[in-house]
Amino acid sequence: MYHFIINPKSRSEKGAKIWHIVKEVLDKKEVSYTFHITRYPNHATELAMEICSTYSGIKNIIVLGGDGTVNEVINGITDFNDVLLGYIPSGSSNDLARSLKLPKDPVKSLENILFPSRFQYVDIGLIKSYVSNYSRKFAVSSGIGFDAAICEETFHSKLKIFLNRYGLGKLTYIIICLKQLISCRFMDGMVTVDGGKPQTYKKILLITNMIHKYEGGGMQIAPAADPYDGKLSVCIVHGVSRLRILTVLPFLLFGKHIHFKGVVTFNCRLLDIEVDNPYWVHIDGECPDTFSQLTVSCITNQLRIIV
Numbered sequence: 450m451y452h453f454i455i456n457p458k459s460r461s462e463k464g465a466k467i468w469h470i471v472k473e474v475l476d477k478k479e480v481s482y483t484f485h486i487t488r489y490p491n492h493a494t495e496l497a498m499e500i501c502s503t504y505s506g507i508k509n510i511i512v513l514g515g516d517g518t519v520n521e522v523i524n525g526i527t528d529f530n531d532v533l534l535g536y537i538p539s540g541s542s543n544d545l546a547r548s549l550k551l552p553k554d555p556v557k558s559l560e561n562i563l564f565p566s567r568f569q570y571v572d573i574g575l576i577k578s579y580v581s582n583y584s585r586k587f588a589v590s591s592g593i594g595f596d597a598a599i600c601e602e603t604f605h606s607k608l609k610i611f612l613n614r615y616g617l618g619k620l621t622y623i624i625i626c627l628k629q630l631i632s633c634r635f636m637d638g639m640v641t642v643d644g645g646k647p648q649t650y651k652k653i654l655l656i657t658n659m660i661h662k663y664e665g666g667g668m669q670i671a672p673a674a675d676p677y678d679g680k681l682s683v684c685i686v687h688g689v690s691r692l693r694i695l696t697v698l699p700f701l702l703f704g705k706h707i708h709f710k711g712v713v714t715f716n717c718r719l720l721d722i723e724v725d726n727p728y729w730v731h732i733d734g735e736c737p738d739t740f741s742q743l744t745v746s747c748i749t750n751q752l753r754i755i756v
């Protein structure tokens with residue numbers, strides 16, 4: 450039995466159309482399944498919880514949506530040992546699917562799930578703010594500063610809906626990225642790696658904590674990120690002028706930004722972040738709030754996913 454959780458609103462409502470294609474194949478093949486359509490933000494978390502509590506034994510939960518829906522689902526799974534996750538990417542950025550090299554075509558994706566050749570245990574991240582009493586898991590990445598400000602603005606953007614209609618969703622990120630480059634505030638703060646000595650940074654553009662190498666629809670923020678190594682791949686950009694950042698940005702696509710002055714990358718299990726003011730934080734591309742204190746960690750080999 451497969452349990453589908455579908456976000457019809459993903460990729461500006463293309464999720465609904467993709468589900469119809471998938472459903473047709475399921476019915477034709479007489480596959481036994483239940484399906485659950487999300488009706489509001491965070492509904493996928495409730496649905497995943499419901500599936501976990503209703504059915505016993507190993508549950509095949511299949512997510513049809515974007516990275517945000519995967520995030521909601523992993524936050525609803527009550528026992529990771531009892532879940533085998535399948536994923537049919539139908540979001541605008543699909544960075545998880547890109548990293549795991551999952552098929553883009555929904556029918557191929559479905560076939561991969563119905564006749565799986567293998568599954569993998571992948572790491573997930575956990576972000577907490579003790580100051581704000583907040584905690585959430587993430588599948589792909591979390592970040593504070595510039596990348597989160599871009600996510601926040603993209604979320605409210607009418608341009609995204611318009612450009613997604615023409616398959617140009619990526620362009621939204623580029624346009625908003627340039628806009629944020631002019632207006633975003635730099636942070637001053639302190640970063641503590643694996644409980645070591647706190648390190649002070651000035652004029653921080655962003656601090657990203659990556660499980661997988663891509664975010665923002667294929668930007669290789671952490672080209673060395675390995676979702677199976679039990680570690681976060683961290684990227685800090687600091688002390689660089691806005692003009693300089695503009696010249697570095699194109700190198701992000703290929704992960705070559707890491708060679709520039711002011712870009713610090715390292716792997717760790719635990720990261721403490723304290724910044725001078727509350728700034729936007731994104732978690733798998735969704736921005737719950739602004740925070741000034743964060744503790745980020747990696748949970749090793751937590752999620753069993755069909756690849």
Ligand SMILES: Nc1ncnc2c1ncn2[C@@H]1O[C@H](COP(=O)(O)OP(=O)(O)OP(=O)(O)O)[C@@H](O)[C@H]1O
Nearest residue numbers: 459460487488490514515516517518540541542543
């Ligand atoms: N019925 C709904 N109405 C409004 N919002 C919804 C509904 N169902 C889910 N959502 C919200 O849509 C958000 C975005 O979905 P998702 O991330 O899956 O797609 P996306 O933004 O197109 O893809 P990506 O994250 O890959 O760019 C989710 O975080 C979820 O809260």
